[in-house]
Amino acid sequence: MDKLVIALMIGVAFVAFAAAVIYGAMRLEHEVPNEDREFLDPLPKVLRMQWPLIRLVDYHLCQLIPKRMLAGPTETLRLAGLLYLMSPTQFIALCLVSLCAFTGITMIVLSWANLFNWLLVVGVASLGYIYPRIWLKESLKKRQKLIVKALPTYLDFLTMSVEAGLNMAGAISQAVAKGPSGPLKNEFAFVLRDLRSGLTRADALRRMDQRVRIPQISSFISAVIQAERMGASLGVTFRAQAEQRRIERFQIAEKLAMEAPVKLIFPLVAFIFPVTFLVLMFPIAIKFMQSGVRF
Known part of the structure; x- marks a missing residue:
């Protein structure tokens, strides 16, 4: 009877604790002001599911972070073109939410498998905190590759527009209207x-x-600003820059092609060669065994 009462009390205490946590979370979420995303980039599906929790952590915790500690995330978000997707404090909140999610899932899986290990939990928690930063760096690299890839095309548009008699603003307007979509556009x-808005061409560039960056x-x-200072033709400058960018892109492709055989050495040695030798040696080994030869 005593065991039943103790179990009942533990169950009631657990339910009361869960209810208190849910009620507190609802109160905290109610205090978070609504976010107007009309002029912001749309959230990806994965972020959209976590966004209420991210905003909750951002409002109650990350707003207390000193501004000097937000300089790094702000610069990286700006270079990656994600500053219109989330603020630096929201990115820190994303890191904290990812840390808690990775930690909780790992503890549940290890407890269920009866293989609980604090060292593994700490390692996975660290990975959970670092993972959004890895995603941010990959987004930055992808954006830079897209810009470099589209640059010769836009330089061709600028060259044709300037040689047709348009000024710099008109040439850029035609390039934006006719060029392919992407971060460079x-x-x-x-x-x-x-x-x-009134800025000079040098300042805008x-x-x-x-x-x-x-x-x-x-x-x-630098070439465009120098051409303006020296009074040189912008059309000639744009054409030379387009040709130079194509040469650089071809050289990068050649470099990647030359690196491919080196990168294939490890998969060949570790996976393909052993399987090939096994397929070739298996019939020979079977014949030796059938003839009575022992290894």
Whole structure:
């Protein structure tokens, strides 16, 4: 009877604790102000499911982080083109939510398998905190590759527009209207917006350089600014830059092609060669065994 009462009390206490946690979470969520995402980028499906919890952590915890500690995430988000997707404090909240999720899932799986290990839990928790940063760096690399890939095409549009008699703003407007979609199109649209707001061409292009921080873009902007200062033809400058960017892209492709055989050595030695030798030696071994020869 005493055991039944104790079990009943434990069950009631657990239910009361769960109810208190749920009630507290609902109260905390109710305090979070609504977010207007009309002029922000749409959230991916995975982030959309976690977003209420991320905003809860952001509002109650991450807003207390000093601004000097947010300089790194702010710069990386800006270079990756994700500053219109989430704020730096929301990114820190995403890291904390990912840490808790990885830790909780790992503890449940290890407890269920009766293989609980604190060292493994700490390792997976660290991975959970680092994983959003890995995703951010991969997004940055992907964006930079897309910009470098589309740059010669946009330089061709600028060359044709300038040689047809348009000024710099008109050429950029035609490139944005006719060019392929992607991050470079958005960057030229920002340049066009800066030009229409009254900034000089040099300042608008320098702001673009600060937003992307890519050597090819920096070289292109330096050449354009230098051509304007020296009074040289922009059409000739754009054509030379387009040709140079194509040569660089071809050289990168050659480099990747030459690296491919080196990268294939490990899969060949570790996986393909053993299987090939097994297939070739198996019939020979069977014949030796049938003839009475023992290994």
